[in-house]
Amino acid sequence: MKKNKKINIVEIIQNKSFRNWVRFRTDNFYWEDFATESQENAQLVEKAKSFLLTYNFDEEEVSEEFIEDQFEILIKKIYLNTNSSKRPKLDFSILIILIFIFSLGYILNDNLNFFKAELVEQEKTELNDQIILKTSLGKNYLIQNEEKLVLKNNINVSKSKGELDYTNNNLKDNKIEFHELIVPRGKRYNLVLSDGTKVYLNSGSALKYPVNFKKNGPREVYIEGEGFFDVQKSSNLFIINTEDIIVEVYGTKFNFKNYTEDENSSLVLVEGKVGLKITEDESIFEIKPGNQGIFSKNNKTFSSEHVNTDLYTSWINGEIIIRSENFDQITKKLERIFNVNIINKMINSDVLYNANINTNDETIEEVLEYFKEINNINYKIYDDVIIIN
Amino acid sequence: MISNRDLEDAIHWSGMTKSDHDAFSALFKNYFNDLHNFGKLFTNENELISDSIQDLFLDFWIKRKKLNKVLNVKAFIYTAFRNKLLKKIKKRSKYIFKNDKNIHKDFYSSVEQSIIKKEIKDEKNIKVRSIISNLNPKQREVIFLKFYKGFTNDEISKTLNINYQSVKNILYRSKQYIKKLEES
Numbered sequence: 348m349k350k351n352k353k354i355n356i357v358e359i360i361q362n363k364s365f366r367n368w369v370r371f372r373t374d375n376f377y378w379e380d381f382a383t384e385s386q387e388n389a390q391l392v393e394k395a396k397s398f399l400l401t402y403n404f405d406e407e408e409v410s411e412e413f414i415e416d417q418f419e420i421l422i423k424k425i426y427l428n429t430n431s432s433k434r435p436k437l438d439f440s441i442l443i444i445l446i447f448i449f450s451l452g453y454i455l456n457d458n459l460n461f462f463k464a465e466l467v468e469q470e471k472t473e474l475n476d477q478i479i480l481k482t483s484l485g486k487n488y489l490i491q492n493e494e495k496l497v498l499k500n501n502i503n504v505s506k507s508k509g510e511l512d513y514t515n516n517n518l519k520d521n522k523i524e525f526h527e528l529i530v531p532r533g534k535r536y537n538l539v540l541s542d543g544t545k546v547y548l549n550s551g552s553a554l555k556y557p558v559n560f561k562k563n564g565p566r567e568v569y570i571e572g573e574g575f576f577d578v579q580k581s582s583n584l585f586i587i588n589t590e591d592i593i594v595e596v597y598g599t600k601f602n603f604k605n606y607t608e609d610e611n612s613s614l615v616l617v618e619g620k621v622g623l624k625i626t627e628d629e630s631i632f633e634i635k636p637g638n639q640g641i642f643s644k645n646n647k648t649f650s651s652e653h654v655n656t657d658l659y660t661s662w663i664n665g666e667i668i669i670r671s672e673n674f675d676q677i678t679k680k681l682e683r684i685f686n687v688n689i690i691n692k693m694i695n696s697d698v699l700y701n702a703n704i705n706t707n708d709e710t711i712e713e714v715l716e717y718f719k720e721i722n723n724i725n726y727k728i729y730d731d732v733i734i735i736n
Numbered sequence: 737m738i739s740n741r742d743l744e745d746a747i748h749w750s751g752m753t754k755s756d757h758d759a760f761s762a763l764f765k766n767y768f769n770d771l772h773n774f775g776k777l778f779t780n781e782n783e784l785i786s787d788s789i790q791d792l793f794l795d796f797w798i799k800r801k802k803l804n805k806v807l808n809v810k811a812f813i814y815t816a817f818r819n820k821l822l823k824k825i826k827k828r829s830k831y832i833f834k835n836d837k838n839i840h841k842d843f844y845s846s847v848e849q850s851i852i853k854k855e856i857k858d859e860k861n862i863k864v865r866s867i868i869s870n871l872n873p874k875q876r877e878v879i880f881l882k883f884y885k886g887f888t889n890d891e892i893s894k895t896l897n898i899n900y901q902s903v904k905n906i907l908y909r910s911k912q913y914i915k916k917l918e919e920s
Contacts, residue, residue: 355918356917356918357914360883360914361883366883391918394917395917398917408769409768414765417764417768417790418761418764418765420790421764421794424791424794425794425798692757
């Protein structure tokens with residue numbers, strides 16, 4: 348800018364170096380000279396200054412710490428938001444484990460799809476951390492410990508600590524009614540179905556089942572999440588329906604895993620015989636005992652490998668065994684077990700960890716302390732959100 | 737002409753649409769102060785402004801995969817933020833006032849308040865104050881974006897959703913007002 352050129356007030360105000368000079372009172376020889384050059388200039392500068400100081404939107408500078416804090420709040424919002432949008436369907440993050448003592452069954456071609464009537468979307472209420480029993484009449488019951496359960500339509504379901512028992516219910520055989528048990532994150536619950544099949548439901552899971560199984564025809568249930576099944580011997584085939592695949596139980600113990608957020612579903616067979624098939628498909632993929640069958644949701648293909656089955660079943664006793672898993676896999680598990688949200692900012696996800704966690708008496712803090720000691724991680728806990736650096 | 741800042745924005749933005757956390761964080765940190773100051777034009781409630789900025793970036797992150805077609809990042813962010821904040825002010829003022837006109841009252845009052853603060857400091861600024869109070873809210877926004885944030889006229893027209901010629905007119909009239917200062 349040439350000093351001799353006549354400059355107007357708008358140009359001065361628009362000049363960034365002038366604004367900085369006014370705002371931050373930094374040394375600026377150009378404007379200092381300019382102001383002292385003539386009476387006229389001095390007045391101009393004075394007016395421009397008073398304009399800027401009066402009209403001072405730009406003056407405030409927010410501190411970096413404040414912005415940092417704001418960003419952490421944002422991260423928390425994002426996390427809660429993306430999680431709650433998933434939650435209505437429950438994270439079916441899970442393994443289903445089946446213990447089944449029987450064999451033989453037949454494959455019904457007319458796989459009735461009535462079971463797949465999708466799980467009713469769970470309302471976003473404060474009930475989110477309660478175990479809920481939904482009936483087909485649209486009535487919901489909260490399952491709290493040590494409280495007698497009286498169902499409205501006189502179905503007799505006995506309840507003991509941590510377990511619902513349908514074996515002696517008095518619903519007439521010709522009536523069909525479905526119940527759905529929803530177990531939120533951080534909780535576990537057990538069920539005995541009308542045929543005596545025992546189901547251990549893990550955190551963040553839901554099972555839909557008939558109050559009474561049909562006398563003839565397959566016993567069908569629909570699961571989201573992780574469950575351990577101890578299937579009762581019967582001449583009727585036991586079928587587990589999921590979003591992508593169907594599990595046919597011929598007599599077996601196995602462990603089935605169908606996480607929505609995972610690319611694969613997997614089934615670990617302890618003993619006996621189990622078949623997997625893709626919904627609406629006829630071909631059956633059989634799994635051998637001690638093997639894990641994996642279903643790729645992207646490719647719609649099955650594969651299998653040999654595994655240690657204990658790793659997949661220990662959770663029913665409240666023990667989580669982690670072998671050679673990366674931190675991302677581990678945090679997913681911790682989120683479900685302890686009902687927390689974990690934001691993992693660690694870049695190195697190649698490191699594999701081993702750990703045994705007893706969920707009955709260890710807290711999330713104790714678990715994180717363990718990782719902190721041996722693996723040099725840092726964490727901060729904000730209520731139910733944990734940020735790991 | 738593409739400035740360094742615009743280039744940086746474009747890189748961060750495209751990173752964000754590809755779920756890059758660092759790019760997202762950089763974008764947030766680069767814009768927080770600017771948007772905060774911009775928000776000051778409309779309200780004095782810092783919390784409302786911070787909330788709006790967070791909600792804005794929350795939306796960006798949720799919809800990130802659909803946001804890869806944004807051409808002018810700066811104008812897009814300012815526009816979206818402006819809409820978000822005005823909505824919040826409107827929503828809140830529903831509880832306080834009964835009609836929409838009060839948004840402008842709110843707008844004025846914030847500028848007016850800061851003027852009053854200054855008034856106590858400096859009794860001499862009567863002329864300046866009268867000139868500023870002659871600027872309408874649109875003119876103030878345009879001046880803010882043009883003088884302080886270096887927006888082009890085209891960017892201002894996109895951000896405030898007014899046509900290019902109106903931007904030129906508003907700017908011209910604002911400058912005429914300010915020039916009156918010289919005559920005092």
